[in-house]
Amino acid sequence: MTKIERLKQEAREAARIKGHRLGRFRESVITAEGPAPGQRPAAVAVCQVCGAMAVVAPAPARDEPEILGEAVQWECFGIEREGHETA
Numbered sequence: 001m002t003k004i005e006r007l008k009q010e011a012r013e014a015a016r017i018k019g020h021r022l023g024r025f026r027e028s029v030i031t032a033e034g035p036a037p038g039q040r041p042a043a044v045a046v047c048q049v050c051g052a053m054a055v056v057a058p059a060p061a062r063d064e065p066e067i068l069g070e071a072v073q074w075e076c077f078g079i080e081r082e083g084h085e086t087a
């Protein structure tokens with residue numbers, strides 16, 4: 001398993017614990033600011049319930065996380081509606 005695949009799995013699990021339902025990861029880039037600005041390769045998935053993003057960055061700058069995004073930080077606002085979805 002490649003590193004980014006492992007990170008995707010970790011991010012998906014972290015988001016699932018928060019109640020999110022992530023869609024497929026797609027390749028992307030993130031634009032970093034701060035001490036090491038620039039663009040980094042990344043993969044992004046969006047929660048199909050609330051739209052929160054989970055982002056994995058296999059090659060972050062020092063002090064930057066490999067997994068970030070709203071979906072791994074905050075609970076899904078749809079978590080209380082579990083079981084009542086039609087989609």
Ligand SMILES: [Zn+2]
Pocket residue numbers: 019020021047048049050051052075076077078
């Ligand atoms: Zn969500």
